[in-house]
Amino acid sequence: MSQRVSIRSTAKMKELMGFYYMMAKAAENDPNQKIAWITSGGPVEILHAGGVIPIYPENVAAMAGTLKISDEICAIAEEQGFSRDLCSYARTDIGSALSGKGPIMGTASPKPDFLVCCNNICGTVTKWYEELQRIFNVPLIFIDAPFQYGIKDRPEAIDYMEAQLRRMIDQVGEITGNPISWDKFMETLDLADRAVKLWREIQDLLQHKPAPMNSFDTFIHLAPIVTLRGTQGCIEYYETLKAEMLERIEQGIGTLEKEEYRLGWDNLAIWYKIKFLSERFSQHNAALVVSTYTRSFCYQAEDRDISNPLRAMSADYLAGYINHGLDFRERELYQMVKDFSLDGLVMHSNRSCRAYSFGQYELARTMEDKYGVPVLLIEADQNDTRMWSDEQVGNRIDAFMERVASKRNKNIA
């Protein structure tokens, strides 16, 4: 194993996220503090502006995966008749809601007063949140984000989003009993905007050789931008992390003893195997330096109208990687290859996430044939360890790295 200089900011993140979850748990039975469960691509700024604590079932499920308790929680949902073919985040969340088991201080997430579902990340969330509505018997706010097939997002889709977000601002005010003030909302959007820019800048710092941290680190440091986007704490955290990354670049600190190869990652993390993957790639002196997944939380629409923040926000919530067709994804992937000087791409063909995995074989072919970029496909699941095999995945990684190495230096094999 290579020696690693650990990232100091991690301690600060643990504190920030720990405090947030503790406050959320404490608010569970407080009638004056509303809690909403929201999808990862949902417009959380409206919740922060309305003083509502957001809970992300996907984030909580990933925590369960990392703690390796997701299988047992999924099994609870399966016993209730939810198919094993259903997304493992949905199964973890529903199993947790039904049983009270979960990763937050050993228990499930605090119960919601209402739900916010936006289908810009997948179609599964629609039925998943309807199920949560049935379990908790609370209001559900649904935001319908039309899938964008082309590279350029359609203006009528942005109109449609804008109308729904305006309605949501009123709905949240009605549920909490305190209408959201426009000034407070604008202030929240500004905070979110600054956090998103910081998160993108931090990830772009990984273009440096050696990269000051790797994708396995960014998977972990992703939590605040997802959950606390639109708060001051989120900005402060990323300012600290950015400063530390600049310092590491200055001192030439990377994550491997010798960073020989640079790879990109596509799709969600495999939460229960982060350590295995990190070590296996390290053995080949390969660093994963960028992922479409962590970049998904800093997508901003290309020609967003900054003079109209709500309009810009409406466009941003359509602009994500997985709300787009293959032409868009191809462009993004190739841009990543160029910007981060990648030697190859690792695509996690994720059984749970069809929205992300559909089309990966086609993209892999395109990256290989059109751009000459080697692609490794790993079949796994973000949270269900039953889909995993150390031996088989390890073997594929070894074979792929032999290929990447021989492409670089034709003398090796």
Added chain:
Amino acid sequence: MSEYFVIGLDIGSATAKAVLVDNEGKVCAYAVRPTGGRLVQSAEDVKREVLSQVGVTEELVKTIITTGYGRDIVQNKTKSLTEITCHAKGAYITNPGIRFVIDIGGQDSKAILLEPDGQVGRFEMNDKCAAGTGRFLEVMARTLGIHLDEMGDMSVRSEKCSKISSTCTVFAESEVISLLAQGEEIPSVVSGLCRAIAERVYGLASRVGITAPIMMTGGVAKNKGVVNWLSKTLKQELIVPEEPQIIGALGASMIGLEWVRKNNQTMNKITQNI
């Protein structure tokens, strides 16, 4: 007598294979033995066997390259490489025109695209179960009460071919038993099993992008039934080397030889410059 030798060892899930080549790349000996549960011992056994066939001592072996699932457990190796790299090399050495390798071994199957210069291009391996591999055929032979080696001829000779819908070893076993209970003949069932493997591998190969000429390697390439069905499904003739099982070990030995040669060249240059 060659001044040195190189050994390639392929320690697979079902069999251990060794190939011994001389300093000119000529294959002097090869050996194949069942692996069983004793990986280290079977690696040692095949190595001893090739050495004794030629009557050389281990001191003359300059390099040992290992591959296969047991590649890391072998002692005294120079380096271990994956089967993908080694099968590609072995196929290219056997026939430099080859652009595509289908390898079906004991517990996995692979499809590998070769660049025109023999480098590994895209590749795919089967997913987590042993469906459609050598192990599948072994279990089916046992279920049918026949010998694994008989299956190929039986399949080729059979005029009928039963429909087997699953390549899951567990499901296929019960399917085979029901077919026999319905009065299907054993050869027809065997032909159906071979076709089921071919169809599964076809999916794997299509994902990589089928490019002729295609070589089939690995133990299952010895089964004519699978080869026939695969060539029908792929609509391509398959090139099957004389000993398809040793192609991985052959590739490993040839990579080892290239290393020795390169190393010698470097050393010669250094000594010339002193």
